[in-house]
Amino acid sequence: MRREVSEGVEESLMSKLRSFFKRHVLLVGLAAVVVPLLSIIGLQYWSLRKLEKTSIVAGTVGMKNYLGGVSSEVKMFYKSNAEQALAVPAYSVEGDNLCDLKDHFPVCKVEGAKLVFLAGFDEQGEAQTLFFNPQDLSAHASEVPPAEVRAVQFATAPLRMARKENVAMPQPMVWMEDHDPDNFVLIKAVTDDQKVVGATGMILDPAYFREVVLPTKIKESLAKYFPDGTDSNVIVTAYDEHDNPILSSQKAHGQNDEIKINLPYFYNYKVGIRSRHMTPEQWAHWNFNYSLSLSLLMTAVLIGGIVLALRTASREMRLSQMKADFVSNVSHELRTPLASIRVFGEFMKLGRVGDRAKIREYGEHIETESRRLTQLINNILDFSKIESGRKTYEFERVRLEDVVAETLKTCEVRLKQSGFSIVFQSPTRPLPAAVVDREAVAQALLNLLDNAVKYSERAEKKEVLVRVGARDGCLQISVTDHGVGIAP
Known part of the structure; x- marks a missing residue:
């Protein structure tokens, strides 16, 4: 018994999960992409932080290595000369x-x-x-x-x-x-x-050291320790025994991160190096912010593309559902007039109706249902043309109240059969002619009347009021019923 209950609970849970994933498939897909992406961003942030600290140390070590290189070159120059001579x-x-x-x-x-x-x-x-x-x-x-x-x-x-x-x-x-x-x-x-x-x-000879040895070794070491033009961000300065600058690789003030060492043999002389544009720490911070901003921007663009793709997919799914609903509704709507036409046609074919008035009545029903069927077919054709962008309109100058009156006459019989009455309030004074597509206006009015009938079947008062008038310099057609209404 317990096993059956457990299996029932598991089946219910799996059913709920399947239902949830089916309803929120786009959100689940977005989460499946965003969560790993955010994990990668977090890992990249950690790596950039580590790289930032390493870059600061590497920049400082590089400057110290340069000073050590200058010192070694000076020492080697005098030592080799002395040992040889x-x-x-x-x-x-x-x-x-x-x-x-x-x-x-x-x-x-x-x-x-x-x-x-x-x-x-x-x-x-x-x-x-x-x-x-x-x-x-x-x-x-x-x-x-x-x-x-x-x-x-x-x-x-x-x-x-x-x-x-x-x-x-x-x-x-x-x-x-x-x-x-x-x-x-x-x-x-x-x-x-x-x-x-x-x-x-x-x-x-101190003069030879200042004028020949020191400038030469500074220049040679710059090319060695800062290749490919990277020496443009460093300023090397030599100082005499009174700490006065006697030589500088660039005429710029630079940053306040100078590192100095005393030179061999001429120990009262110093050589220093400092950053020109950015210190190693500033460069590391800038590189970190630049890399992180670029990563975040690319992530935002990627997420935006994913969201756009998911929205497009969601729209396509909704459109597909709307098409399915449309086909279902149209199928139902098509069967109703076809059934009416077939029934009335069979009555007349079998000769069961002999009264002329009855024959005329059946003929009106057949004509009304035929018009309704034509309307439905036109709706389908218009829907297809609008979706493919091939819908065209033929504009002409007409009186709007005449178009409304003709349209109401077309559906008057069907509305009466459904128990609805139509009240048409024409304008008190003639309206100016309008340039419109007659069929498009009639089609829109018929759709409104169909909705009025469809959503007012349980209304206490089955009456549809149609008005034609002018408001704010525009011609207006309004359809009023006593059903659930349409949200504004």
Whole structure:
């Protein structure tokens, strides 16, 4: 028993669901499309948010990487020059070779230096130092300022001490001595069997650094780290030891997101980078808003298209239902006059009517039903023509009250048979002629009269009032009955 009840409940529930889906098939279809679409939009929103955060970090990291690249290029320039130029063999500083040898260095000139020096140490740590022109390393410098001499003496002091104390140095390296901020010295020990016998080095040229090295490395790194014209949104600025700008890649103020670093060797110089138009954060926000707006716009267009398609489908379904109802109603309406014509025709054919008055009455019935049948057929034809856009109207100048009177005469017999009386109120004074399609006006009036009869069958008073008059400069036909009426 319980199983039968359960099966009945399930069947009832399934029936209700089928009925619901059938009645709301368009809403169900819309929900089936919109719900996944909104899910995709939500997922895309989450992805865009994540991309926004990643873009901010990536933009900042890219700017820092650029600064690191400039620093590495500057360091590599001086380090490679120093390692190449300062590779002096030990015999160059032994005994009289320091003064006798003409070519101590493996290269002819050194870029970025204002002086190059070579020093030989004796066992007491005393030094004999020679200065060379960096543009021609075979020529001695004629005059050396005292400040530069002191800078070299200070830089070589640890090596002279190592020579005096006979300290071993397995692998000499190039290092920086920045005691004098105006004379930075790159120095390298000259060793013989891991013992210091001398030193060689160069005093860096700040002017060459500002005018040649720094602009070149900034420009080369821009093309490397910001390819395809993306460097247009960054401004690179170099600053001197007093934090005054000495170089800028673009003449623009830019944003307040500048990142600065100190440069190698010339540590009191800085290079900074900042955004010109938008910071990485602003660009990420703009990109997020643009992408989200575009997605929402495309979604709105897609939903609009779906809604339009569903509305069109709904309209077609309603139109199909209306056609079905129309065919059903017309079929019923056609059977009624045909049945009447057939009955009256059979009576007359079988000779059951001998009275002339009765024959005339039957003839009027047949004529009335024939007119009604013609009206129905015209309705069908007009409906088909209107739907296909082939309906044409033939306008002519007529008196409207005459058209109404002729139409009422056509359906008078049928209305009387249905128990209805027609009251026609003609205008008190003649109306002006109107240019109308006679058949279209008659057809519209007949349709109104049919509705008056159809929806007034249960009315207490079966009377139809037809008026023709003028109102607000227009001619007007009105049909009044006592039925349920038509919504305005």
